[in-house]
Amino acid sequence: MPHSSIELPYTRYLDADGRPLGPLPDWALDGERLLPLYRAMVRTRLFDQKVIALQRTGRIGTYASSLGQEAVGTAIGSLLRADDVLVPYYRDTASQLLRGVSMSEMLLYWGGDERGSDYRGEVARGDFPLCVPIATQALHACGVASAFKIRGEHRVALTTCGDGATSKGDFLEALNVAGTWQLPVVFVVNNNQWAISVPRRIQCGAPTLAQKALGAGFAGEQVDGNDVIAVVERLRLAIERARHGKGPTLLECVTYRLCDHTTADDATRYRSAEEVNQAWHEEPVKRLQSYLVGQGLWDEGREQALVAECQAELQRAIDAYEGLAAQDPQSVFAHVYASWPQALAEQREQFAERIARRTQGADHE
Structure with a gap:
């Protein structure tokens, strides 16, 4: 079958302005279940802004922002059980925060301190530290999932990567072994359209990145990565399939990297302001906020209280980070x-x- 005739599922519930495009999943009809997702995305974005400011003033090292991609990590962190294992990459701030990695530990990591990966939270200690080499974490996740299967444990390994990583041999080898052995692993691809300066359209000839799972013998699908409801719903189902012995899934979350690749990058050299401005109209935080406001679940007073709460937490983390004696x-x-x-x-x-x-x-x- 020619690849052009393959149609994979693409899920979206809210449009760019936060308007429902049809019926929402049952769990999302309870607006109170959406509020923690929104709070987590705002918390991540404010952390991002502060870390970049610290880097610009020489108080921290090179940092990889998740601006515009908060829905993906928030969905992951909200769905994994405590005994599951997250095998992350360097743009997983939201999921790590929800898994119990403290802000001060994150600051230590990005400040070049080994203690930043020595997580104190019980759940976080069971996860892997951030992976900077591209795509190697996909194979690590398969190793973890293999152990779960051998032991007969109903646990799931979930690993993340960017769109560029899907072109690496490590990633493709991981898909192969996951499909061959039907491992309890979920691959989440944050397709933010740019592998540093290389756009998605010239880094891979496949119409979708999700199709790469088909060659390995398991399901792949796309989701609007700016719609946190859609990401949670499809990821929830993928995790449950893995947990109950039904094999792996590749979930391609279509987002956009609103930030530079890292603070060592200048994205204005290779992409237009018009492209970025259009992407801002699609971003996930404002989208969910608009929906919540429309449902009477959010207002300016709650927004200001949330921002103040997050800013206070951030300042405590910065004080702890800067007050710690240098490592040996x-x-x-x-x-x-x-x-x-x-x-x-x-x-x-x-x-x-x-x-x-x-x-x-x-x-x-």
């Missing part, structure tokens, strides 16, 4: 090997000696 420089070696190989022992010793000399020199100044 030798901690960079701590999580590289289970036991340190003798061949590299000399390097570690030389590093320790250099640090000691520098410390002694500072003491004599």
Whole structure:
């Protein structure tokens, strides 16, 4: 069958202005169930804004924003059970916050401190840390899911990536093993249209990224990644299929990266202002807010209270981050090997000696 004739499901419940396009899922008819989703997206966006400001003033390192993509991570964080395992990539702020990673831990991570991945929350400690190498986390998730299946546990591994990662061999190999072994794993692709400076239209010839699952023998589908109701509904079903032994799913969430790739990037060099302005009309936070306001569930007073609450939490996190004593420089070696190989022992010793000399020199100044 020619790929052009393959039609995959595409789900959307709210239009860009927050108007229902038809009946909503039963759970979404209870407006109170939508409020935590909105609060989580706003919290993520405000965190994003603050971290970028910290980076611009030299108080934190390079940061990968999730601006415009908050619905995807919020859906993930709201649906996974405590004993499931999230295998994230570097744009998963929303899901990590909902899984119990603290804001101060996130600041430590993006500030280059190893302790930022030493999560204190019980749920978060069962998840993987952020993955920066592209697509390798997809294979890690398959390893986790294999363990669940071998043990007969009704648990799910969920992994995320961007659109560019779907062109990597690691990702395609992960799909292959997930389909062959019918693993309890869900692949969530954040198709934000740009793999750094490479647009979606020239990085892959397939009409959809979700179709890549078909070659591996399992279901793939698209969802409007700016419609949090749609993402939650389709992801909910995918997680349940995996949990009950019905195999993996690839969910392609069609979004847009409203921000630079990272704070080390300048997206104005490769995309037009007109394109970005159009994408702002589709973004997820305003869309859900408009729906809630229309239903009488949200107003300006609640918005201001939420912003104030989040800003206070942010300031506490910043104070904790900046008030923490610097980590031991030798901690960079701590999580590289289970036991340190003798061949590299000399390097570690030389590093320790250099640090000691520098410390002694500072003491004599």
